[in-house]
Amino acid sequence: MIKYLSIKYKFFVMASLGVVAIVLMSLLAQNISQDGFTRVKDVFEDSKKVQNIQQEFINPLFRLREVTLSLVMAPNDDYRSKIRINLPPLIEKLDNGFINIDKFMQESWKNYKKLVFITDSYIKKGFEEGAFTNANTAERKQFYILLAKLERLQSQQLNNSHDTYKKAKNSYERKQNLILFGALLVIVLTLLFGFIIAKNIVVSIENMQSGLGRFFDLLGRKIDKDEKIKIELSSRDEFGEMSKSINENVEVLRENLKKDITLIEDATSVVSALKKGDLHKRLNEHASSEELNRLKLVMNEMLDNLEDRIVLEIKNRTKQEQLLIQQSKLASMGKMIGNIAHQWRQPLSELSAVLMNMQIRKEHEDLSDEELKTQLMSVMLYWLICQTL
Amino acid sequence: LWFVKLCLVFLTCTYLFSNDDIVKPIKYISNNIEKDLLLKRVKSSHIKVFIPSIPYTYVSKLINGTLFRISCAPRGWDYMMATSYTKIDELTYDITLRKNVKFQDGSPFDADIVVKNIEAFIKHPFTYTDIHNRLKSIKKLNKYRVRFYLSKPYGMFLNDLARINLYSDTYLNKFSWSGQTTGDNTKEAGPYGLGPYVLTKGYATGRKQTPIVELKANPYYYEKGLPYIENITIYTQLKTDEAVDMALNYEEKLDITPLPFNKKTEATLSRYAKLVTTSSTNNIAIYFNLMKKNSVLKNAKIRVALNKAINQENLLNFVYKKEGIVAPTSSSPNYNSIKKATKNLKPYGKGLSQEDKKSMKLVLNGLKLKIITQDRFMFLWKGIEYQLSQYGVGLSYTITTSEKDIYSYLLTNRENPQEWDMLTWGNDDWYGNHPWNTFFTYRTSSEWSAIDKDDKLQSYIEEFFSSDKESFQSIVDKIVHRVYTMAYMLAIPSPNVVLAVNKEVDYEPSSVAIMPLWKTKISKYHWSVRKGVYPENRELPMYKVEK
Numbered sequence: 009m010i011k012y013l014s015i016k017y018k019f020f021v022m023a024s025l026g027v028v029a030i031v032l033m034s035l036l037a038q039n040i041s042q043d044g045f046t047r048v049k050d051v052f053e054d055s056k057k058v059q060n061i062q063q064e065f066i067n068p069l070f071r072l073r074e075v076t077l078s079l080v081m082a083p084n085d086d087y088r089s090k091i092r093i094n095l096p097p098l099i100e101k102l103d104n105g106f107i108n109i110d111k112f113m114q115e116s117w118k119n120y121k122k123l124v125f126i127t128d129s130y131i132k133k134g135f136e137e138g139a140f141t142n143a144n145t146a147e148r149k150q151f152y153i154l155l156a157k158l159e160r161l162q163s164q165q166l167n168n169s170h171d172t173y174k175k176a177k178n179s180y181e182r183k184q185n186l187i188l189f190g191a192l193l194v195i196v197l198t199l200l201f202g203f204i205i206a207k208n209i210v211v212s213i214e215n216m217q218s219g220l221g222r223f224f225d226l227l228g229r230k231i232d233k234d235e236k237i238k239i240e241l242s243s244r245d246e247f248g249e250m251s252k253s254i255n256e257n258v259e260v261l262r263e264n265l266k267k268d269i270t271l272i273e274d275a276t277s278v279v280s281a282l283k284k285g286d287l288h289k290r291l292n293e294h295a296s297s298e299e300l301n302r303l304k305l306v307m308n309e310m311l312d313n314l315e316d317r318i319v320l321e322i323k324n325r326t327k328q329e330q331l332l333i334q335q336s337k338l339a340s341m342g343k344m345i346g347n348i349a350h351q352w353r354q355p356l357s358e359l360s361a362v363l364m365n366m367q368i369r370k371e372h373e374d375l376s377d378e379e380l381k382t383q384l385m386s387v388m389l390y391w392l393i394c395q396t397l
Numbered sequence: 398l399w400f401v402k403l404c405l406v407f408l409t410c411t412y413l414f415s416n417d418d419i420v421k422p423i424k425y426i427s428n429n430i431e432k433d434l435l436l437k438r439v440k441s442s443h444i445k446v447f448i449p450s451i452p453y454t455y456v457s458k459l460i461n462g463t464l465f466r467i468s469c470a471p472r473g474w475d476y477m478m479a480t481s482y483t484k485i486d487e488l489t490y491d492i493t494l495r496k497n498v499k500f501q502d503g504s505p506f507d508a509d510i511v512v513k514n515i516e517a518f519i520k521h522p523f524t525y526t527d528i529h530n531r532l533k534s535i536k537k538l539n540k541y542r543v544r545f546y547l548s549k550p551y552g553m554f555l556n557d558l559a560r561i562n563l564y565s566d567t568y569l570n571k572f573s574w575s576g577q578t579t580g581d582n583t584k585e586a587g588p589y590g591l592g593p594y595v596l597t598k599g600y601a602t603g604r605k606q607t608p609i610v611e612l613k614a615n616p617y618y619y620e621k622g623l624p625y626i627e628n629i630t631i632y633t634q635l636k637t638d639e640a641v642d643m644a645l646n647y648e649e650k651l652d653i654t655p656l657p658f659n660k661k662t663e664a665t666l667s668r669y670a671k672l673v674t675t676s677s678t679n680n681i682a683i684y685f686n687l688m689k690k691n692s693v694l695k696n697a698k699i700r701v702a703l704n705k706a707i708n709q710e711n712l713l714n715f716v717y718k719k720e721g722i723v724a725p726t727s728s729s730p731n732y733n734s735i736k737k738a739t740k741n742l743k744p745y746g747k748g749l750s751q752e753d754k755k756s757m758k759l760v761l762n763g764l765k766l767k768i769i770t771q772d773r774f775m776f777l778w779k780g781i782e783y784q785l786s787q788y789g790v791g792l793s794y795t796i797t798t799s800e801k802d803i804y805s806y807l808l809t810n811r812e813n814p815q816e817w818d819m820l821t822w823g824n825d826d827w828y829g830n831h832p833w834n835t836f837f838t839y840r841t842s843s844e845w846s847a848i849d850k851d852d853k854l855q856s857y858i859e860e861f862f863s864s865d866k867e868s869f870q871s872i873v874d875k876i877v878h879r880v881y882t883m884a885y886m887l888a889i890p891s892p893n894v895v896l897a898v899n900k901e902v903d904y905e906p907s908s909v910a911i912m913p914l915w916k917t918k919i920s921k922y923h924w925s926v927r928k929g930v931y932p933e934n935r936e937l938p939m940y941k942v943e944k
Contacts, residue, residue, distance in 0.1 A: 083714030119419045126422050135941050136719070137665040137672060142422055150420040150870065157418070 047176025054169030264296030450823030462591025501588030579603025593915030627776025762789030
């Protein structure tokens with residue numbers, strides 16, 4: 009699958025993986041925050057209930073107890089009338105509060121209220137001893153029973169709050185594990201995909217490197233010109249396209265090279281024949297290079313002219329002179345052909361150097377794609393230079 | 398059987414579904430014992446009473462007859478052995494006697510025995526009023542009518558007659574009258590009086606008394622059907638805590654006892670006793686000893702400062718537990734005349750400024766005072782001590798359980814000045830709704846006073862003796878203002894009568910110093926007449942009884 013993707017898409021896939029991971033992580037983090045907020049809200053609500061019991065029941069109940077005891081202890085009715093003012097609002101507040109609480113609690117509250125009224129009625133009747141006794145026996149006992157019930161309720165609410173907190177903690181821990189797992193998964197997937205993609209790219213580069221090396225070896229005559237040189241890349245990415253192009257060019261180059269070599273060999277044969285005095289031999293092969301073909305034409309024309317002139321000279325001069333002249337001309341032509349060959353080999357050497365440079369840098373993993381393209385362009389340039397010679 | 402089963406099921410269900418969280422208030426029973434009262438005297442009927450203050454007076458009122466009997470009525474007396482009187486003029490009174498009355502020994506009561514008693518009294522009168530200076534003679538008009546002659550007008554004459562016991566001929570022949578500081582009281586057990594009870598064991602004469610006095614119903618008592626109770630045991634010198642314990646925690650040990658105010662709640666919760674209260678004209682007299690040589694209390698400034706240091710409202714609320722009334726002087730404002738006289742007098746300690754308190758502290762700081770008191774007043778002294786300590790006054794106590802010891806410190810003081818600085822005496826209203834009850838302690842010629850000298854006050858007291866209805870209030874005003882200005886005593890609230898009374902005893906306390914035990918009834922559940930155990934429902938706490 010990967011091999012069908014271009015490098016940019018491979019990089020896009022890798023980047024997408026990161027983005028997806030970040031998005032997933034963000035969503036998870038958001039979920040955790042949302043969940044945490046909900047849990048904290050629940051804990052707050054439960055704590056509020058605990059506080060509510062304290063504020064709405066326990067505190068007013070203590071206040072009521074204090075007011076009742078103050079009534080009992082008050083030295084005279086002047087103080088008592090001032091203290092008694094506090095009773096109705098407190099009782100009303102507690103009445104309203106206890107409406108929403110369970111029946112047993114309500115019964116305890118009603119009985120406590122009744123006992124408070126008994127204490128107050130004793131005070132109003134002047135039976136202070138009865139008021140004192142009631143406040144410190146039945147009323148006191150009922151007060152502590154009611155208080156214990158409220159404290160139990162408060163404790164239950166506190167436990168609820170604790171449970172909610174515990175749930176929130178567990179949820180947080182689960183989410184934390186999920187994040188860790190997710191992060192790990194993303195890392196593994198990223199590494200896997202990265203590895204696959206990198207491996208794919210590296211394999212392509214290595215194949216490219218190997219193919220180009222062989223190609224340069226071909227150019228450098230280190231291998232036989234008929235030996236098969238092909239960069240084996242199945243990927244359809246830029247490297248695949250590049251290798252395909254290189255392979256095609258290598259074949260063309262090989263054919264051209266073959267033709268040129270044949271031409272040169274033909275030329276050498278012609279020259280050899282010329283050296284031997286065979287002036288009838290001509291360059292018949294066709295090179296890939298226009299310059300060589302032009303050279304062939306020139307040579308053939310030259311040979312025609314030479315033959316004609318030799319025939320003519322032979323005719324006009326002595327056979328020896330004709331021979332010397334013939335030898336001298338052939339020597340000059342051999343020198344010229346050497347120069348031409350030298351001129352042709354120069355770009356090929358450069359081409360070889362560029363390819364070797366590519367190979368070495370690839371081996372040292374010091375070859376970026378951009379530079380690879382640049383180097384390939386250099387290769388193409390030298391190739392063109394060679395073609396122009 | 399099915400009914401029993403049904404009951405069992407009901408009881409089981411009631412138990413199972415009962416709510417333990419519902420607390421029931423303490424149930425109080427009311428003092429509704431009328432239907433169970435014994436209206437006829439039962440031979441075994443018996444009550445036990447503790448009388449810590451002036452027991453001789455209380456005992457005397459139970460065993461002796463007088464022409465008039467002190468009472469809480471506005472005039473201060475009711476008829477007893479007299480049935481009417483006529484004021485002939487300022488110096489002559491005719492009194493009609495009750496007929497068909499016998500002494501406890503069966504001897505007749507008539508004008509002869511009255512004359513004999515009064516003549517004996519004139520020879521050896523008590524001196525705590527002024528009758529000894531004003532009663533000149535008595536004359537028999539007929540068998541049941543006598544005439545009294547005074548040497549000077551005497552507004553307190555009828556009240557004084559309520560203090561003169563009428564003894565039988567046998568007693569007079571044996572002991573006659575002997576005027577004493579605490580009055581003349583029956584010196585030995587025997588059927589010598591006309592009162593509802595016969596003294597059968599012990600005696601109480603004031604300076605001397607036995608710890609226990611036994612009384613038995615007088616079969617010749619003139620009020621038909623009375624008394625309702627056959628036997629009375631009177632304790633005269635129990636420790637307060639002991640008396641409270643006996644009354645509240647045991648059924649048969651003590652039926653009536655004065656209660657320290659801080660024990661009221663215990664009384665309402667008692668299984669056997671109930672709390673009974675009533676307002677009174679009783680007083681707690683706290684003397685300053687001006688007889689003591691070089692006493693700092695001779696300085697009126699210090700006496701006033703000490704009085705100002707007492708916050709009576711606080712004492713009343715926190716020490717008296719509201720059982721009393723604020724009193725600007727040592728006389729109870731429950732006396733109508735005192736109420737009028739003190740109308741414009743505020744208690745010393747009321748409305749003091751910071752400046753006042755500073756100047757009081759300068760006067761009082763470092764003062765050390767020696768206190769004589771009965772243990773029954775220690776709850777009061779703790780309150781006073783706290784208040785005085787705010788001004789740097791220190792107190793040291795000599796505590797006794799018996800009033801006779803108090804008398805030994807008080808009544809010898811004028812003759813041989815004592816070292817005490819302040820002395821407490823339970824001055825119950827022995828004179829019967831009349832301010833003389835406290836005024837007599839201002840009379841410098843009397844052993845009852847600890848004032849060294851005040852001629853102005855003495856002249857007011859002389860005027861008081863001769864006052865009539867019109868002049869009475871103005872002279873009371875003068876005396877009250879004088880003693881207030883001079884701060885001769887430490888003024889504290891006047892107390893109510895607060896008693897623990899057996900639930901099965903129907904006793905109505907008087908606001909004056911008389912215990913109407915002859916009218917007291919017991920119920921069929923009383924320990925002295927009951928057979929079997931005390932009913933459980935009677936052991937429930939009882940509502941306070943306010944008379």
